Amino acid sequence: MLGTMLHATGDIRIEDRPDPQITRPTDAVIRTVATCVCGSDLWPYRGINPVTSPTPIGHEYVGVVEEVGTDVTTIKPGQFVIGSFIASDNTCANCRNGYQTSCLNRDFPNGCQSQYIRVPLADGTLVATPEQPSAELIPSLLALSDVMGTGWYAARAAEVKPGSTVVVVGDGAVGLSGVIAAKEMGAERIVAMSRHASRQKLALQFGATDIVDVRGDEGVARIKEMTGGIGADSVLECVGTNESMLQALRSTRPGGNVGFVGMPHDVNVPAEELFYSHFALRGGPAPVRDYLPDLIQRVLSGRIEPGKVFDLTLPLTEVAEAYKAMDERRAIKALLKP
Amino acid sequence: MLGTMLHATGDIRIEDRPDPQITRPTDAVIRTVATCVCGSDLWPYRGINPVTSPTPIGHEYVGVVEEVGTDVTTIKPGQFVIGSFIASDNTCANCRNGYQTSCLNRDFPNGCQSQYIRVPLADGTLVATPEQPSAELIPSLLALSDVMGTGWYAARAAEVKPGSTVVVVGDGAVGLSGVIAAKEMGAERIVAMSRHASRQKLALQFGATDIVDVRGDEGVARIKEMTGGIGADSVLECVGTNESMLQALRSTRPGGNVGFVGMPHDVNVPAEELFYSHFALRGGPAPVRDYLPDLIQRVLSGRIEPGKVFDLTLPLTEVAEAYKAMDERRAIKALLKP
Structure with a gap:
């Protein structure tokens, strides 16, 4: 064969x-x-x-x-x-x-x-x-x-609920599947972080309500502006780099949830930041x-x-x-x- | 004054x-x-x-x-x-x-x-x-x-439910309060990790069903033996050192929950281990x-x-x-x- x-x-x-x-x-x-x-x-x-x-x-x-x-x-x-x-x-x-x-x-x-x-x-x-x-x-x-099962798990790990505000970090196939999952789970607002026109378009087709086309600190600041200064209820980390993880953590509100499904490569989870921010982090192979x-x-x-x-x-x-x-x-x- | x-x-x-x-x-x-x-x-x-x-x-x-x-x-x-x-x-x-x-x-x-x-x-x-x-x-x-509110939060963050198997790492006032909280939330089995007779006694009075008097890898191995090889549903980390955090993480079953309330001092959360173990981690000031x-x-x-x-x-x-x-x-x- x-x-x-x-x-x-x-x-x-x-x-x-x-x-x-x-x-x-x-x-x-x-x-x-x-x-x-x-x-x-x-x-x-x-x-x-x-x-x-x-x-x-x-x-x-x-x-x-x-x-x-x-x-x-x-x-x-x-x-x-x-x-x-x-x-x-x-x-x-x-x-x-x-x-x-x-x-x-x-x-x-x-x-x-x-x-x-x-x-x-x-x-x-x-x-x-x-x-x-x-x-x-x-x-x-x-x-x-x-990919669709992985996006689904990311949304489950991030505890997306009816009415949630959700941010998806990563516009690959998993991130886009995460948009579908968040929509199916009843999220009210779904922010796709993407800088690529074709992926933005697909995210919107899949149910994203907003696109943020900047990343890093600027991306986090944009999410805070959109969420009354506190951050999103649920954030899906679908990349696996240290930058994407920090962006995900810092976009989450106190008491919110991060689901991370990007295979971590040189990721450092800042323990003190995790502590003082009250959010939960769950990840893994879906x-x-x-x-x-x-x-x-x-x-x-x-x-x-x-x-x-x-x-x-x-x-x-x-x-x-x-x-x-x-x-x-x-x-x-x-x-x-x- | x-x-x-x-x-x-x-x-x-x-x-x-x-x-x-x-x-x-x-x-x-x-x-x-x-x-x-x-x-x-x-x-x-x-x-x-x-x-x-x-x-x-x-x-x-x-x-x-x-x-x-x-x-x-x-x-x-x-x-x-x-x-x-x-x-x-x-x-x-x-x-x-x-x-x-x-x-x-x-x-x-x-x-x-x-x-x-x-x-x-x-x-x-x-x-x-x-x-x-x-x-x-x-x-x-x-x-x-x-302390009692902090133990309560640790149990909430670790998502203790009726019937849960719970491990409490730390036998200080917060850990002991965590035993009370786990009991009140309906945990079926509550393992207090303690090497001090007076604290063990109080843990048992508060509702602990088991005492484990070894720590580190040996403590983790004991918890695994007690839980059919997979670890506990919920683990309360009530110390704040890197050793206690690793002990807590490694005592948790895949898909379980760690609540950490010990103020972290030089704690490194191992991102890959967190990923492959599927558990969630939530902490912070209660x-x-x-x-x-x-x-x-x-x-x-x-x-x-x-x-x-x-x-x-x-x-x-x-x-x-x-x-x-x-x-x-x-x-x-x-x-x-x-």
Whole structure:
């Protein structure tokens, strides 16, 4: 089969790879119908995370089940499935608490930018749609595998409630999905921080009520002006740098909540500032699995269209161009067709 | 009048001081009935916070109103009152959100280890009891001015719920008050971390179900053993050192909550650990004012007895011995009678 390998900083290649096999009785093998490139794939691509040897890459996928292991009981060959980017048994104490990405038996589907994937813990990880979805729903269903679920978690971690004032820091696919989530949770005011016209436009389509096109101290000052001097109830940090974290923290009102889902890189949380500001901070890899049944319904009913974050579609064979376009910010997010 | 001054590290003195006056129309002057020494007073006493010039000290008090400014409408001379250690107008946006210690007009009653005090923003800060309380209730009412309210906030920030498993890090007066709060909020299991027999005993009286007498990694391992390997739902950090913070964070289950009320000293919050562990962290100076009406009722009805944290009572003139006894951990908390 064809699969994507990251060889070194900036060196991404599509190659002939061995077909994945069932290796444990809880595995499934699926044929991918669509896959994509994640903002977090750019960390190693850009050399910010080191690449020590050629590695299969990609963790977002939708597809059709080809084969299941002998212990798999709910997932069946032929089903169209969506899975979280982290595999979970969905039965342990952490899963029952709604934190499947901290599953005591968690595993990692990897190399998903390929034609076939082995998914561990298939019963706990995959959710099947009631029937085969139409082609136009594929991008939105694919978005549920990570970015839409991650934006949803950011809004949940930031405790967005009906009537909340929400600020979203980061205008990538996750930040834009966070706008959708805040809107669905009933936020009254949603401020998207973005300096890019195309992303501002999409944020407004998704439900943002305001755009702030400055960042850092200036951005914080703007948010304070908009919120009677105190800051927003809920802030979604969807980048992962120290600057974006400080901007998020300082935009939050005393007693408010910050949800942070950008993988932290050299982030220092200022403990005294956190203390005196009374806000809560919760982050982490989103427990996408917990939200999949609900989010699938919202997509199938046409209530949300997170697939709009894909502004570039390419054949899997052109994966190198997909990375390049995202790296150069020519594309928000690239969908790949195997 | 007599008032306490901190002159330098370890040098605390009772002195003749000018009687406090109404300086703003929103002030009240109260005659203290009881005051006390706070764990946070020990930071400058021990030289951990520098002392640059002689300073009046103390921020916990109950007393009788002597005089009020012309704009004070709800508080009246002769009333027995309890006030928060931070003065608030109780009307601004932050106060309405329940974070009076972030009041946009906040002010600081200071020099409360004295016979008389000027309390700013009297209407927003002080709460009167329905009648003059009996002598045996004074210690418990005094505890509401800071430590009991702070323990309550720690439990609220840690989102203690009926059935929760709670760990309390710190066996000082605040940690012990946190045990009371967790019990009142319906926690099923309350683990007090303490290595001191007298404090362990009080924790058990207050509702702790378990004692853990080891700290650091060993303490964390013990908590994990007690919680099916995942950690506690809610952890109250009531110390403020980096060690106690790490112990608190690492004792919390994925998706759980840490409430931190120890004033942070050289605390580093490890951002990546916070991210991958999915728990939330909320701290700060407790909005005691928000809880006073409820907590006063609980004391007057005999439901809670936080005054038991005072295991030493001295005349105000012996304030130096009160500090010494707490510094040497001979006393949990010292009450002073003016």
